[in-house]
Amino acid sequence: MLKAEDLCFRYHSKHPWILRNFSLEVAPGAVVGLSGLSGRGKTTIGKLLAGYLQPNQGKVTCNGQPLPSSNYCPVQLIFQNPELAVNPRWRISKVLAEGQTPSVDLLQALSIHQSWLSRYPHELSGGELQRIAVARSLNSSTRYLIADEMTAMLDANTQALIWQVVIKYAREQNVGILVISHEAALLQRLCNYTINVNPQIR
Structure with missing residues (x-):
């Protein structure tokens, strides 16, 4: 499983701790929620789990x-933006x-048009570009997916489409998901x- 053990993190020794002794597990095929108030470290946890940041103490x-x-990381993080x-x-x-x-099937499931492939990112809407980010993350090497407010900025129809595809894919491929929201x-x-991050920060 994907496991965080006793993570402690702060950006500088003079800064306050963002995380203290935080632990979490995501089993293959499980969908785990991570909730908490804004500014309490949810995105930082996602970055630590995906290897974008290194903990001061503890391990992932x-x-x-x-x-x-190096090479492809089996833990993929999808950002809000x-x-x-x-x-x-x-x-x-x-x-x-x-x-x-x-695969063509995945592109079709996410309603990604072939005409988009020749465009640049700025030529797509936020919802279209998020579908591209999701498609890029769902492949045979991905074992865990971290969705950090993945659909928070999208309209209801696009939210429903993306989550339907992601959950179906995860069930078929036994991918564990951490939903940060x-x-x-x-x-x-x-x-x-669901795990509430706030009581674990002290």
């Missing part, structure tokens, strides 16, 4: 092993090929159980 392991420092996660100078076809080029209704609808 994926199926018993440290996260790889997809434009921050893609190279603006690349065409969408190259963005998708950065991981593994998604402040929306209690979304977490209740999607998750097996």
Whole structure:
């Protein structure tokens, strides 16, 4: 499983701790929610679990092993703002090929049109670009997916489409998901159980 053990993190020794002794587990195929007030470290946890940040103390392991420092990471993080996660100078076809080029079936399920592939990120809407980010993350090497407010900025129809595809894919491929959100209704609808980050920070 994806496991965080006693994570402590702060950006500088003179800064206050963002996380103290935080632990979490996501089993293969499970959908786990992470809730909490704004500014309490939810996004930081996502970045630590995906290897974007390194903890000051504690460790993150994926199926018993440290996260790889090179090659494709089996833990993929989807950000709330997809434009921050893609190279603006690349065409969408190259963005998708950065991981593994998604199957035609996955592109169709996410309503991604072939005409988008020749465009640049700024030529797509936020909802269209988020579908690209999701498609890039869902491939055979991904074992865990971290969705950090993944659909918070999208309209209801696009939210429903993306979550339907992601949950179906995760069930078929036994992918574990951590859903980071402040929306209690979304977490209740999607998750097996939810962890509140606030009591674990002290």
